[in-house]
Amino acid sequence: MKRELGISVYPDHSDPQADRDYIKKAAELGYTRIFMSMLEVTEGKEKVSEKFGSIIHYAKELGMETVLDIAPSIFNDLGISYDDLSFFAELGAEGIRLDEGFDGNKEAMLSYNPEGLAIELNMSNNVAYLDNILSYEANEPFIYGCHNFYPQEGSALPYDFFIDCSKRFKNHGIKTAAFITSQSAEYGPWDVNDGLPTLEMHRHLPIDLQARHMFATGLIDTVIIGNAYASDEELEKVAAVDRYKVSLGIEFVPDVTEVEQKIVADPKHFRRGDITSTAVRSTLVRVKYADVANPVHDNTQEFQVGDVVVGNDEFGKYKNELQIVLEPHSDARKNLVGKIPQAELIMLDFLKPWTKFQFVAKN
Incomplete structure (x- = not known):
């Protein structure tokens, strides 16, 4: 599976023009993926649609795909049904990430959504979550996996646990993603920001080393910078990483x-x-x-x-x-x-x- 780079954008905490500038820089350097959080949405459906749709479609024009991070409360807040994901497709998203899981059958059914949205699962638990979903005959090409990130110092995953969790997905050939952290970015989705890595050992490492290490595991297809905004130098260093050869x-x-x-x-x-x-x-x-x-x-x-x-x-x-x-x-x-x-x-x-x-x- 080809490997890719991504960035994160938080429209509920940022300036739209700054987001656009950041996305344009990343796209020019070869980044192709955006993680966008909707966990903090508090406005109505119309304003949410305008805010998120504008930036997602802009990114799409530059060749970048967006996966929206959502929680069950979003459906209630916006009056959306699990049986109709057209709202997210109309925003321009390529997929939705389920921050919280269901019973397995629900995720399997979601993977057959007529809009063709990818259903991205939380990878950061070493349980048979994925196996349960696949046992319900999920639409496997539309199932992705993505680890969590952890804004609190000392709270991210230990390496061996990360490997075990990741193998559960990679052994099924599922497309996987994980986060690295910028040392200069100032924010993420929450009011605590000690960086946003998946791996605790990465929290204070140079960003290009984090990316090289993540790809070298052979278990992660998409490496995403978790916090915003990474500096131009950091974006360039990560873009220069060889995604397939140990460096x-x-x-x-x-x-x-x-x-x-x-x-x-x-x-x-x-x-x-x-x-x-x-x-x-x-x-x-x-x-x-x-x-x-x-x-x-x-x-x-x-x-x-x-x-x-x-x-x-x-x-x-x-x-x-x-x-x-x-x-x-x-x-x-x-x-x-x-x-x-x-x-x-x-x-x-x-x-x-x-x-x-x-x-x-x-x-």
């Missing part, structure tokens, strides 16, 4: 050589299939640069986890092989060329046999 930041040492920089920048790194616990080995570069000299430097210290090393001229046939250190060791035949930042060591867990990977220079 690791690297901080080069001062004496890194030109050939070592070329080796690190090579676009075809992959971990050898016959792995070792000592290091991740990328070996094709030693063939590509076999005839290029690589003098000794930064080779006498003990290498630590996350160090990136390249074989020097003393390493015979292994000269110019790139390795990422997984266990501390010393070897004077290897030059230290850079370090993966401490916060990014979480990415090492995704370097499995044959995993394709690349580096993102941080200096």
Whole structure:
């Protein structure tokens, strides 16, 4: 399933022109999805229709699809029936996210709505919710999954629980989504805003690392920035993330050589299939640069986890092989060329046999 990027917009808390400017920036950078909350709606149907419809149709013109986050109370407040979702379709929405679930049969019936709206389910509970819905012969292509976000510090999901929840959906081939958080955005749907991530471990990480980590799990198809408004720099950094290849930041040492920089920048790194616990080995570069000299430097210290090393001229046939250190060791035949930042060591867990990977220079 192709992967995509999204932003969040909160029309009940924002200026319509600021929303439009934000959506336009995101669309130009390749974002294709909008999460829009209707949980706080307090105005009547006519005003809600005007406010939300205007911004949703504008986004649609720019190639972005919108999923509306709704609660059961919305139906009562706006006088809408579950048996008629035409109101949301007329707004221009591509789907509705059910913040709260029903009995399984109701969700299954909703997935057959004649408007063709996707029915997005809450993924952040490790229970057989999805299995129950599918057992009622739901219209599976129109069932999506999306995690919650958590505005309170310390309240978001732990990583292992997130993985278990996500697998329940991904094992059925359901389209999935989760949230990352901007470090500069000022608001979300509620009056508490300590960021809006799905994963607690992401709350204070750089936004592009959050996105790279989320995609690297292989369980999330759509990564959405939960709070608004992310800065232009943050939007650009997330847009630049490779959605399919594991990407690791690297901080080069001062004496890194030109050939070592070329080796690190090579676009075809992959971990050898016959792995070792000592290091991740990328070996094709030693063939590509076999005839290029690589003098000794930064080779006498003990290498630590996350160090990136390249074989020097003393390493015979292994000269110019790139390795990422997984266990501390010393070897004077290897030059230290850079370090993966401490916060990014979480990415090492995704370097499995044959995993394709690349580096993102941080200096």
